[in-house]
Amino acid sequence: xxxxxxxxxxxxxxxxxxxxxxxxxxxxxxxxxxxxxxxxxxxxxxxxxxxxxxxxxxxxxxxxxxxxxxxxxxxxxxxxxxxxxxxxxxxxxxxxxxxxxxxxxxxxxxxxxxxxxxxxxxxxxxxxxxxxxxxxxxxxxxxxxxxxxxxxxxxxxxxxxxxxxxxxxxxxxxxxxxxxxxxxxxx
Numbered sequence: 001x002x003x004x005x006x007x008x009x010x011x012x013x014x015x016x017x018x019x020x021x022x023x024x025x026x027x028x029x030x031x032x033x034x035x036x037x038x039x040x041x042x043x044x045x046x047x048x049x050x051x052x053x054x055x056x057x058x059x060x061x062x063x064x065x066x067x068x069x070x071x072x073x074x075x076x077x078x079x080x081x082x083x084x085x086x087x088x089x090x091x092x093x094x095x096x097x098x099x100x101x102x103x104x105x106x107x108x109x110x111x112x113x114x115x116x117x118x119x120x121x122x123x124x125x126x127x128x129x130x131x132x133x134x135x136x137x138x139x140x141x142x143x144x145x146x147x148x149x150x151x152x153x154x155x156x157x158x159x160x161x162x163x164x165x166x167x168x169x170x171x172x173x174x175x176x177x178x179x180x181x182x183x184x185x186x187x
Contacts, residue, residue: 023176026053030113032173033140033182037061038110041134043100043127044068044117045092048077054113055086065109067093067100100127105134112141116178118158119150125161132165137187141167144180155179 026049034040036059045051045066054064068074074092081087095101112131118124131141141162145155159181163169167183174180 024178026050027057029173029175030054030057030142032171033111033142034058035110039063039065039108041065041067041102041105041109041112041131043112043114043131044120045077046070046073048080050113050115051077051090052080052084052086055081055084055089058089060089062089064090065093065102065105066090067095067102069095069097097122098126100130102130102134107134107136109134110136110139112139114141114143116144116146116149118143119145119154124158128158128161129165132162132167132185135185137185139185140170141183141185142173142180143183144175144178147177147179150179152179155181159183 030050030053034054034057038058039062040054040058042051042054042064045068048066051064051066058064066074066077071094074094078087078092081090093101112135114127114131118127121127135141143158143162145158162183167185169181170184171182172180173182
């Protein structure tokens with residue numbers, strides 16, 4: 001499962017647009033899974049399209065860990081979080097092309113999100129393993145891939161990797177222009 005290449009940093013402005021918000025409303029997508037006080041991880045956070053709504057959903061007692069490969073994306077996310085008054089709820093991390101650099105989060109994440117990012121990774125299986133290990137027992141993993149970049153068969157293969165980690169499918173939400181699945185780590 002090789003990646004298609006990393007989305008350039010300047011495309012982050014398009015990814016965070018109000019048109020996309022209308023088509024893929026982050027709060028509508030995330031609200032069924034994210035609650036006040038949770039610890040949530042946004043893998044491939046870019047400029048914060050999902051990170052900022054996640055920070056609102058987790059409330060003052062919650063925490064969002066935003067992980068991205070590109071420093072320019074993270075810096076933009078930090079500026080946007082500061083402007084929105086949410087910076088205190090968000091921890092940003094820059095990962096490497098070979099590791100999400102999240103080993104210290106093992107067993108501590110309530111919900112992990114990987115939206116339109118796994119297909120960009122050179123080793124998506126290793127990323128899924130890291131994400132699965134970060135989850136608490138009963139933790140959820142929402143993964144979604146764009147239909148324009150990932151075929152139904154490609155998404156099935158990616159989901160098989162998650163299932164091999166012991167995760168169980170709990171939902172297959174309908175998200176515009178996306179293959180999507182919510183998985184749970186057994187308690």
